[in-house]
Amino acid sequence: MILNTDGTKPIYVQIAEWLETEILSGSFNSDQKVYSQYQLAEIFNINPATAAKGLNILADGDVLYKKRGLGMFVSNDARERILNKRKKHTLKKLVQDLVLEAERLNVSEEEVFDMIKNVKRNWEGT
Amino acid sequence: MSITKPSLTNIVKKQYSYKLRAYRQVYNSLIALQLLAIFFSFNGVGSMSGNWGGIHLNINYYSADIIIIFTMLWGLNSAALITTKAYRFDDFAFVTNRLSGNMANLYVMLTLSVIGGLTSILSGVLLKLLIYYSTDVQIFNDTRLMSEPNLFVTSILSASMYVFLFCVLGYMIGMLFQVNKMILVALAALFIWGLFKDVSGGSNVMVNVFTFFVSESSLFLFFIKMMFCSILLFSISLVISNRMEVRQ
Amino acid sequence: MKVIESKEMTKVYGKTYALNGITFEIEENKITGIIGRNGAGKTTMLKIIAGLFKETSGEVRVFSEKPFNNLTVSANMIFIDDGMILPASLNLKEILDEAERFYENWDSSLANRLFDYFSLSPNQYHSNLSKGMKSTFNMILGLSAKCPLTIFDEPTTGMDAGVRHDFYRVMLKDYLAYPRTILLSSHHLEEIEDLLEDILLIKDGRVHLHLPVADLKEWAIGLSGKKDLINEWVKTKKVFHEKSIGHNNLYVVVKNDFTIRELENITLSGLDVFPVSSSDLCMYLTQKTKGGIDDVYNKAKSDKYS
Amino acid sequence: MTILSGILSLFILVFVAIGFFVIWRGLKGVKKSYVSKRYLKWLIRVYVSVLVLSIIWYSLLSVSNRIEDVPSTSGNFYDIAVNQSVDEIDPAFIGKQWSIDYEKNKLNIGTVDHEYLETPIIVYRSDKNNRKISATYYKKLVVSENDYSKEVKSIDLTLNQDRLLLYQPAQPDFKIVLFKKEFTIRQFTEEKLFEKREEDVSAQSLLYISIPKDLTLIAEDGLNIHYLDN
Numbered sequence: 001m002i003l004n005t006d007g008t009k010p011i012y013v014q015i016a017e018w019l020e021t022e023i024l025s026g027s028f029n030s031d032q033k034v035y036s037q038y039q040l041a042e043i044f045n046i047n048p049a050t051a052a053k054g055l056n057i058l059a060d061g062d063v064l065y066k067k068r069g070l071g072m073f074v075s076n077d078a079r080e081r082i083l084n085k086r087k088k089h090t091l092k093k094l095v096q097d098l099v100l101e102a103e104r105l106n107v108s109e110e111e112v113f114d115m116i117k118n119v120k121r122n123w124e125g126t
Numbered sequence: 127m128s129i130t131k132p133s134l135t136n137i138v139k140k141q142y143s144y145k146l147r148a149y150r151q152v153y154n155s156l157i158a159l160q161l162l163a164i165f166f167s168f169n170g171v172g173s174m175s176g177n178w179g180g181i182h183l184n185i186n187y188y189s190a191d192i193i194i195i196f197t198m199l200w201g202l203n204s205a206a207l208i209t210t211k212a213y214r215f216d217d218f219a220f221v222t223n224r225l226s227g228n229m230a231n232l233y234v235m236l237t238l239s240v241i242g243g244l245t246s247i248l249s250g251v252l253l254k255l256l257i258y259y260s261t262d263v264q265i266f267n268d269t270r271l272m273s274e275p276n277l278f279v280t281s282i283l284s285a286s287m288y289v290f291l292f293c294v295l296g297y298m299i300g301m302l303f304q305v306n307k308m309i310l311v312a313l314a315a316l317f318i319w320g321l322f323k324d325v326s327g328g329s330n331v332m333v334n335v336f337t338f339f340v341s342e343s344s345l346f347l348f349f350i351k352m353m354f355c356s357i358l359l360f361s362i363s364l365v366i367s368n369r370m371e372v373r374q
Numbered sequence: 375m376k377v378i379e380s381k382e383m384t385k386v387y388g389k390t391y392a393l394n395g396i397t398f399e400i401e402e403n404k405i406t407g408i409i410g411r412n413g414a415g416k417t418t419m420l421k422i423i424a425g426l427f428k429e430t431s432g433e434v435r436v437f438s439e440k441p442f443n444n445l446t447v448s449a450n451m452i453f454i455d456d457g458m459i460l461p462a463s464l465n466l467k468e469i470l471d472e473a474e475r476f477y478e479n480w481d482s483s484l485a486n487r488l489f490d491y492f493s494l495s496p497n498q499y500h501s502n503l504s505k506g507m508k509s510t511f512n513m514i515l516g517l518s519a520k521c522p523l524t525i526f527d528e529p530t531t532g533m534d535a536g537v538r539h540d541f542y543r544v545m546l547k548d549y550l551a552y553p554r555t556i557l558l559s560s561h562h563l564e565e566i567e568d569l570l571e572d573i574l575l576i577k578d579g580r581v582h583l584h585l586p587v588a589d590l591k592e593w594a595i596g597l598s599g600k601k602d603l604i605n606e607w608v609k610t611k612k613v614f615h616e617k618s619i620g621h622n623n624l625y626v627v628v629k630n631d632f633t634i635r636e637l638e639n640i641t642l643s644g645l646d647v648f649p650v651s652s653s654d655l656c657m658y659l660t661q662k663t664k665g666g667i668d669d670v671y672n673k674a675k676s677d678k679y680s
Numbered sequence: 681m682t683i684l685s686g687i688l689s690l691f692i693l694v695f696v697a698i699g700f701f702v703i704w705r706g707l708k709g710v711k712k713s714y715v716s717k718r719y720l721k722w723l724i725r726v727y728v729s730v731l732v733l734s735i736i737w738y739s740l741l742s743v744s745n746r747i748e749d750v751p752s753t754s755g756n757f758y759d760i761a762v763n764q765s766v767d768e769i770d771p772a773f774i775g776k777q778w779s780i781d782y783e784k785n786k787l788n789i790g791t792v793d794h795e796y797l798e799t800p801i802i803v804y805r806s807d808k809n810n811r812k813i814s815a816t817y818y819k820k821l822v823v824s825e826n827d828y829s830k831e832v833k834s835i836d837l838t839l840n841q842d843r844l845l846l847y848q849p850a851q852p853d854f855k856i857v858l859f860k861k862e863f864t865i866r867q868f869t870e871e872k873l874f875e876k877r878e879e880d881v882s883a884q885s886l887l888y889i890s891i892p893k894d895l896t897l898i899a900e901d902g903l904n905i906h907y908l909d910n
Contacts, residue, residue, distance in 0.1 A: 046546075047569055130446075150717070179886070188858070257857060263857045280868060
């Protein structure tokens with residue numbers, strides 16, 4: 001992954017999201033140790049404090065847990081938590097934007113639903 | 127990372143050896159000046175010919191004084207050079223403070239003085255050798271330097287002290303100049319005033335200053351005078367330099 | 375441990391205040407970016423910390439000692455800038471040898487590897503190097519010294535993009551291996567911000583901001599949309615930057631102390647919310663006027679028509 | 681000596697070349713303000729070895745072996761002879777002595793073609809009529825405590841019937857090189873700093889002739905003659 005440094009999203013958030021994706025894709029299993037802040041700093045060429053902040057977000061969300069002196073490990077229910085969080089926040093935000101834009105364009109709810117269904121049908125068809 | 131507590135002596139030692147290497151330009155100019163001085167000395171300082179009660183003589187006087195004087199000027203110039211911005215900033219490329227820098231400079235000047243004193247006397251011997259072979263002379267009179275080693279050593283020692291005095295003088299002038307360029311004009315004015323200002327006894331100030339050192343016939347007193355003046359001049363330089371900032 | 379403590383550091387040249395009461399503290403082993411416009415006093419401040427200049431008033435402590443004329447500070451600190459004067463009579467290799475004698479933690483293997491990597495030749499002289507090569511060499515000096523306090527003042531002057539990139543990378547890697555306190559000043563915040571932990575923003579000889587870089591991104595927020603609507607939201611706030619877009623639209627940058635609820639409402643009311651990049655924010659914060667260069671132009675126009 | 685001067689001329693040539701090179705480098709160095717290490721290393725090496733070599737060479741020179749016991753007499757021979765006695769002059773300065781039997785009452789004294797003879801002549805009229813003319817030639821050349829008197833050629837004297845002929849032998853000027861000691865040492869020795877060094881060279885000669893009581897001496901032109909009477 002290449003960090004997006006143009007300022008739209010803080011680096012540590014991007015780090016957290018990247019780790020989440022890694023966990024989702026199965027690179028890390030439950031109770032497996034993830035990268036340390038120094039490894040992350042090295043990988044992404046960022047300050048270790050920033051990397052630590054990314055790790056702390058995940059720890060705060062119980063995706064990771066700390067073992068004193070050993071590092072951060074993937075929680076048992078990390079996948080569910082990530083999925084949950086993404087549903088709750090990321091998807092919600094996207095829907096919010098969708099609704100807002102639809103309102104600006106005077107598009108009715110039904111039309112929006114139809115558009116969603118169409119997109120899904122197209123993907124399933126191919 | 128733990129911080130280190132450097133000792134002053136240690137840093138001065140390092141700076142001293144660093145400066146001896148970094149100021150290598152001065153060795154070049156020393157050799158150039160001494161060769162030039164030998165060239166000038168080749169003409170001799172005087173000659174006489176005539177009839178001494180039936181014996182015809184043709185006497186040529188030579189002296190290595192010019193070599194020593196050139197070397198003294200070299201000391202003056204080299205010391206002034208190391209007070210210039212470029213050289214002072216060289217200090218601050220590495221570990222230093224003003225005291226350690228000045229101390230190292232003092233040792234450098236001492237070393238340069240000994241080098242200057244030694245080579246000026248030795249190149250005087252070279253001058254003699256060159257004259258010995260380049261003139262068709264019957265009587266070549268110089269015996270003492272070789273036959274009296276203690277005089278030879280004294281000569282080197284006192285030449286070194288003269289060079290050192292000039293070094294310290296140059297160092298102080300250089301420092302003053304760094305503070306204010308006008309000080310040089312003031313010093314020049316003082317010098318000229320000294321040349322023309324008569325003091326009681328008929329001679330002028332400058333001649334008095336000159337004879338203060340040059341007509342001292344006791345080696346011990348000479349040494350005391352030299353040390354006193356050098357310490358005085360160097361102390362002035364220290365005070366000035368402690369107030370200077372670097373890299374503006 | 376506090377590596378640098380500065381209380382009301384002031385530097386006066388004649389009647390002009392280069393520094394006007396700088397107060398901050400820097401903790402051990404952090405990389406701090408010193409940001410500010412030209413003439414803000416960055417270099418003066420760094421040179422006082424390095425012990426090269428003497429502060430006019432205030433209290434400055436580096437390693438708990440006064441830095442000016444201090445041997446301990448000098449031995450544990452290296453100051454690298456583009457005006458670096460190195461002995462003209464020594465070639466590059468000899469300069470590295472000298473540095474090795476002076477700095478206790480000197481890493482000659484790192485120095486040699488970097489020397490080779492950047493294809494510097496040992497027989498070259500510093501004064502004959504191009505600007506970029508000079509900076510590269512200075513950087514090698516600064517990193518290899520491994521001083522507990524390493525100060526880089528505009529270290530990348532004249533370096534091309536590739537070398538700059540390499541420099542940042544090697545600096546970070548070396549920092550990870552040997553954590554130390556690094557002060558890094560640069561005009562290009564966007565290039566260095568990822569490397570930084572903290573940022574110290576200097577404006578008019580004072581500390582304007584001192585906070586973690588991560589917080590800087592959320593410190594301010596940009597709003598754009600209808601003028602009236604925006605004015606309604608930012609009535610009570612300090613506006614750092616303002617730019618008219620067309621006749622009725624406005625883009626403003628304000629301090630982000632909105633609640634999540636408020637932000638949602640702002641979005642719902644039809645305004646667009648943007649994060650502000652750190653470098654843009656720093657630029658806005660250090661500008662003399664809210665509108666920046668536009669104000670100069672607009673003022674001239676309005677003067678003409680009034 | 682020819683080999684030596686050959687080596688020396690090479691020496692001087694190298695020396696001059698170095699001098700020019702250094703001055704040229706020095707002038708160039710002002711702009712560039714550095715000297716390369718290798719160049720300087722060689723320069724110093726050459727210079728130091730030249731200096732060391734010259735001091736060794738110089739100490740091996742014969743100049744340092746010329747010291748001899750200098751006769752003690754100081755002062756002017758002429759004054760000594762006039763005011764004191766010629767016997768006061770150290771016999772070491774005697775260059776040549778003549779003793780001639782002369783019966784006649786009249787004696788001419790002169791030089792070839794009346795050429796001027798610079799050597800002062802003192803004529804002493806003895807109180808006896810022993811019919812004997814004796815002459816002593818004194819010569820002195822001492823250069824800073826080294827005695828070179830032997831190098832001075834003595835004048836010659838022959839009796840040609842009733843004329844005493846004095847010959848000045850052809851002798852080129854003595855070329856003397858005198859080294860003033862460095863002022864850094866002059867000030868610690870007896871010498872004064874600005875003193876002229878003429879007294880370092882002491883050169884004089886004297887011809888002392890003793891004639892019988894009743895001899896009439898006729899001096900021709902070209903003589904610096906002085907009569908000493910009882």
